[in-house]
Amino acid sequence: MTTPALAAIRAEALRLGFVACGAATLEPSARGDALDAWLRAGYAGTMGYLPRQARKRKAPETITPGAHSAVVVLENYTPPPNERPQPGDAYKIAGYARGTDYHLVLHGRLHKLAEWMLAAGATVANVWVDDGPVPERELAERAGLGWIGKNTMLIHPRIGSYTLIGTIFTDLALSPDLPPVGDHCGTCTRCLEACPTDAFVTERVLDATRCLSYFTIEHRGEPPAEFHAAWDGWAFGCDVCNDVCPWNVKFAEATVEPEYGMRPHPDRRNPAYFEQLTEAEFAEHFAETPLARPGLDRMRRNTRLAVASRHTERP
Ligand code: SF4
Ligand code: SF4
Structure with a gap:
């Protein structure tokens, strides 16, 4: 063959x-x-x-x-x-x-x-x-x-x-057939400046222990107090360093894949949504979503910090 x-x-x-x-x-x-x-x-x-x-x-x-x-x-x-x-959303995902x-x-x-x-x-x-x-x-x-x-x-x-x-x-011996794209960041530094928690040590070096994605998904326990005011409303992950990138602003087009479409849960308008949920309801709504990884307890913690940060002046 x-x-x-x-x-x-x-x-x-x-x-x-x-x-x-x-x-x-x-x-x-x-x-x-x-x-x-x-x-x-x-x-x-x-x-x-x-x-x-x-x-x-x-x-x-x-x-x-x-x-x-x-x-x-x-x-x-x-x-x-x-x-x-x-x-009007109480928190962001x-x-x-x-x-x-x-x-x-x-x-x-x-x-x-x-x-x-x-x-x-x-x-x-x-x-x-x-x-x-x-x-x-x-x-x-x-x-x-x-x-x-x-x-x-x-x-x-x-x-x-x-x-x-x-x-x-x-095992196929495939060779790249597209030319290298090269670095097109140029003099732009928008992502580095926009990060709410100053998580970039320098360009292309991210201190994950300062990143909201790490805190909201990987980190167990209470995140250090110095980050609470900078939480920027995020209850799961953070899109800031993608959102500000001019290559997304100019070129990103909405996905046509229905699997990534927004589900009816959670209710982002309700700041107490996760507090009011039982473990059984959480499993029913989120078992096949990324929110299952942190689980209900950490989603409660994240949402509490997210909601509080929206009423706090950043340092
Ligand atoms: S995901 Fe958010 S917190 Fe993490 S580096 Fe990007 S902007 Fe900073
Ligand atoms: S915002 Fe985008 S183009 Fe600008 S430095 Fe960051 S990654 Fe590069």
């Missing part, structure tokens, strides 16, 4: 609903030393899986035995204007978390593409979302799908950065 060319894989990926597709080689990461320095500085906080994954993350060829390249796809989750935070958990959605679509690749001649087609040791932003950059901006996000020059990255490690 002949093996599929990248152009045929891309055509199938776009047919399945991905907005971009490329191929990356699996040579060692160019950012290995930077990752080690970042971990040594303690910027990963309590995310113990990051140091555990570091060895493979620095050597992508070791992630999937038998793989020689990776197919990299982008999924667009851009919220339409009416699904962004609205005046990050755009990627307003619908079904993207791990479920992306895994489903990636597996369809992997099955297609296997049927077309691949013998290895291993699917990864962002729950493994894959340096997906660097692989996407290698695949010509964008550059890693000063806000650490992958930015596609015609799509922006409200995207999710999926990879399929394969």
Whole structure:
């Protein structure tokens, strides 16, 4: 059987609903030393899986035995204007978390593409979302799908950065067919200046232990008091360093994938929504959403801090 060319894989990926597709080689990461320095500085906080994954993350060829390249796809989750935070909302939820958990959605679509690749001649087609040791932003950059901006996000020059990255490690010997995009941040520093908690140590270096996404999703217990006034109304995640990016302002177009559409729960107008919910109701409404990760207790904590911060002067 002949093996599929990248152009045929891309055509199938776009047919399945991905907005971009490329191929990356699996040579060692160019950012290995930077990752080690970042971990040594303690910027990963309590995310113990990051140091555990570091060895493979620095050597992508070791992630999937038998793989020689990776197919990299982008999924667009851009919220339409009416699904962004609205005046009168008591708290805010990050755009990627307003619908079904993207791990479920992306895994489903990636597996369809992997099955297609296997049927077309691949013998290895291993699917990864962002729950493994894959340096997906660097692989996407290698695949010509964008550059890693000063806000650490992958930015596609015609799509922006409200995207999710999926990879399929394969034994097919695919070579990138798109030219490198290059760094288009230029002199812009909007994301660094807009961050409510000053979480960027410098451009492309994020101290996760100061980031609202880390606090609202990963951090257990009460966040340090110095951050409470800067909470900026976020009850889950934070979109600020994406929202201010001119590449999103100019180019991001609302997703057409219904799975990412806003669900009726939670009621963002009700500041006591999570306080009033039982565990059974929380499970019923949020089991398949990103909010299941922090769980009800932490969503209560987050919402309390979010609501309070909207009535507090920032320092
Ligand atoms: S997600 Fe929010 S808190 Fe975290 S770095 Fe970006 S702007 Fe700062
Ligand atoms: S806001 Fe400006 S500096 Fe930050 S990622 Fe976007 S283009 Fe780059």
